[in-house]
Amino acid sequence: EVKLVESGGGLVQPGGSLRLSCAASGFSFSSYWMHWVRQAPGKGLVWVSRVSKDGSTTNYADSVKGRFTISRDNAKNTLFLQMDSLSAEDTAEYYCARINSDDALDLWGQGTMVTVSS
């Protein structure tokens, strides 16, 4: 089965760190750019970051630049999002997603919730 499964979410204090993981299965993980998208409670989808197939190229939304780091381990078919200096504005459901050759996010994980609160 082709799927993405996120993990690593939870409750963290402001200023803290969290590392999200996204395990891919059922497809050739190393053949795809991968993305993170988040949705704050009651808000819309917001793009967070992307990483190239080999991990050499990364891009970030301005809101997370300098605080979040996207990476991947193709040997383990896993995508990561290291989140530092977290604030309440980072509270959201975080989704990993695969982008296909038509530049569309065609496969999404079920999401992992991150709550930043004291």
Add this chain to the structure above:
Amino acid sequence: QSVLTQTPSASGTPGQRVIISCSGSDSNIGSNTVNWYQHLPGTTPKLLIYSIDQRPSGVPDRFSGSKSGTSASLAISDLQSADEADYYCSTWDDSLFVWVFGGGTRLTVL
């Protein structure tokens, strides 16, 4: 404030046709392809339309997309109660060098 502007809400009765619009600029919709995603409450987002007007396998032909200049539209015909969801447009922005989503349109089937 999203780079892409969508009307926050839309509604229709079963069987009707509704159109959801997405307004952008030359650096995003004006020069790139547009995708649409459907997000039902409690579920994961789903790709609905890609490359402006293409439907992934399994998406009914009741859903169609179009683009004109710096705006894109999603049309849903023969509206059904199962279509109640949030709909998002998305594209790449050449100036910001980021992917962008619209703010989303919540569709209610009356």
